[in-house]
Amino acid sequence: MNPETVFTFTCPVKTNSGNKALENLPIELSGLNAGKPLIVTSIGKVGRNAIRTLTGAFGDSGMTLGVFDGLPDKVDPALIEQLRTTIIEGKYDSVISLGGGTIVDSAKILNLAVSLKTTDVRSLSAQTPVNRNLLPLVVVLTANATGLETSQQATLNGTVLSSEYLAPVLVVIDPRLTRGKEGKIIYATGLAALGRALEAHIGAGKNPFREAYSFAAIRFIRENLPAAVRNPDDKKTTLAVLNAAAMSGCAFSGTDASPLHKLGQVFQEVYNIHPGIIMGMCLPHILGDYLHQGGHDLSSLLQPLTGDDDFTQTPEDQRAGATVSVLNRFMADLYSVLGKDVPQTLKEPGVPRYVMEDILDVLDADPDGVYLRAVVGRIWDKTPVAEKKG
């Protein structure tokens, strides 16, 4: 906390996490004066069972629900416009998104279009003023979340809209939906959460309110991600990882300079790859640079990344270095569990040249473009974790 500047923090999202969290949806909605929600999701991404679990949780509530399960990977303005009409004509009074990533972007944009009476979704831009309450939006997380679900942002094909009113009123994390089919799904979710929480924890405008979220998120990832990746079917550890994802989104709002987040987003947009995979590749490089440059408060990461005892046993001047080596070891352990399931460089999945060119073009427009390009150059074929280990 820098006492010389005034800081602001807000997290409009309520968290309901744990056993039978879904079953509380009817009463949560009625507390918000809502009784007819529209569920939006992608059956291809979340699966039929997840949708059934969600609608089943409304049992005995007497409510009527709308279900749209055909959201595509990208936010589709024409589809949003159709859904907007459905909401208005069907008199739906709230939106529930089931799933993570772009599903929630679509839900947020849809909510915006309904509440601001926008008929042309393409006209929404970063300059669109969003300064009043929208319809209640509830996000129900599944294993492949990115953490941005709980943030105050929505991405509409490259354009980032940002307002505290865009954040959901409620995030629901239920252990029936947090288990993943494969370790790499939980890995990606966990790394996206870790990356954003780290950036929030050391980023400019640090304050204790934001730190409460980032601290808890980092601790949860450290304590639960390795076990969850090893056994993605485990309820308790995957629930904790998804909790960390939700917290990272809350912490992240209000963090500006954030190379990990930016790189993750660009690759998601252009190449439709989970941002956590990219953030995992970049993390050791970027933290190594921070250590080298100085000026970043890496030592404050050691406590959430280790534990009270290890933290107090490390002399103060060695904490920044210890943070980086702890993280590198953490990454190396995860990679060793996952083996070839998760790429450690861009070369492995063979990102095509034209895609790389598009990505570099987008990065050029960023104020930190030069640095971000350099990082992309390094993750093409370099694995610092392996080097350090050797």
Added chain:
Amino acid sequence: MGLVDVVRAGRKPFKRAYVAVFLWFTGRAIQAAAKVDEQVRREFDSLPDDFTFSLGVLPDGPWMLIGKDKGRVKYLGGNPGGRRIYIRLAMKNIETAFLILSFRESTALATARNRLITEGEVPHALAMIRVMDIVEVYLLPKMIARLAIKRYPSWTPGRKVFGRIGIYTRVLLGI
């Protein structure tokens, strides 16, 4: 509107039936405990003469009511019939009710997990929670009751054994 599937929320008849039976049982047990156990009787004595307590499930039941009637504590079925309800303890949904009434979550933990909504004055609610804790000690084996309450009481074996027999008999006979 072919774009969206319209789904009407389903029903959960089995869980409802279980919850209804347990509410009935708990109601009769409280009525019996008020006759058998000194501490429960004292708790009820301190409550108003037309005191009514209701326990049930949102949004539309089942419910059970316990009331004082001419100084006697009676199980009143599921319908308030115009009585003023002093304390309403509502479980947020049928799944929650199932968790609580199958003793997988104690009243204290369920409260801490925001699973119950209490309406009415706090002192009355606390009195009813103490009554329900005592009833659980009578009805349940120690192993289960220990999970359902914060601190298992150190009663004399006489109080527990005779109380338990008395309450079970009265519940089954409805007296």
Added chain:
Amino acid sequence: MDLPDYYEFCCRVKIVAGHNALEKIPVLLADKGSKKPLIITDKGVVGAGLIDIVSRVLQDRLAGTLIADNVPPDSDIRIVHQLAQLYRDSGCDAIVAVGGGSVMDTAKGVNIVVSENASDLMAFSGAGALKRPLKPLIAIPTTAGTGSEVTQVAVIKDHEKHLKMAFLSYFLLPDVSVLDPRMTMTMPPFVTAMTGMDALSHAMEAYYCLQKNPLSDAHALSAVNMIYRYLPIVADNPLDPNGRLAMSVGACLAGIAFSNSMTGIVHNLGHASGSVCGVPHGQAMAILLPYGLEYNMHKCEDTIVRLLLPMAGEAVYHDTVKEQRPQKVVSLIRQLNEDLHKMTDGRHARCFGELKDREQKPTVPREALPRIARAALLDGASMYNPEDTDYDDNLMVLEAAWEGHPLDRSKVKKG
């Protein structure tokens, strides 16, 4: 970090904090579309010159600001309706509450009446009666203690009918809380000490009570860290602006923690000693806090031990053998009370026995303890305490706290 089987957490309040945070108010009001706010406060706040500071900030931009300074020390339903009438008659469009707990409660009550256009506030009492956002409410706390700038509760009294009504809803959370050290700078050391201990008791009880969860934990630990470090600093040097800001932030973090995790025996007995003997709330918290930890120690030693590092820092943590760390937490709180006692020339009491009222009569006569123990059975905070409490337990704790002796933990009943 523990993850409970189920938890809920919510704090939607926008926090604006720092030196000169007040200067943001015009923008914050404009964001909410407000042109004519009603400032609700009390005579004490006005007398301390704090409203002058606020109105100076507002004057340039908002000509229509109205000030009502008649909030009594205990919230009153008549004043709530009176202020609501003033709000409507003057065409106000937002509320700015400047003060302590009673002002916040009153402002929340007024907001219900004006937003719901209610003729009777009573109709909205209890939980869940509010279903939509209220008018904009900006809270500016003038103590660093109650945390009511971030709680979803309001307590309003009907003095004629002898009723105390509680209102509970997330819609009662203020839209914004502004933490500016200028607002707490004039607090005298003994008020600073007891409000600070109130905040510390929020943080610690939030950390060990049954509704604890990872987010309330994170807020609580951070609060403990700031309050324990800065309370002696500002009690000693009231004009330290950085210390004051840290205390406001710490108390706010503690408020967020306890409003999501609730409180236990310390608050339970504290409320009762307030209602039976009129013990000032913060003073009761200061006295009872070590006993709350001792009473629950057998159930949550593993939790209490984790308070040591944020409290005392690395050196003390490191130098204390593992087995003694939980007990160290308790003894450090006793030491803090001792230090505050000295800094306030004895006004900050360490036990009920030495607490005196204005006429130097004992506030808590020893024979009142059974009445306090009984009154505590009527208070809801007992629900969230890890260990069960009955009349005998309450009396045992109160007697130790009256004498100022540590609790004999072998006498605590275990199930």
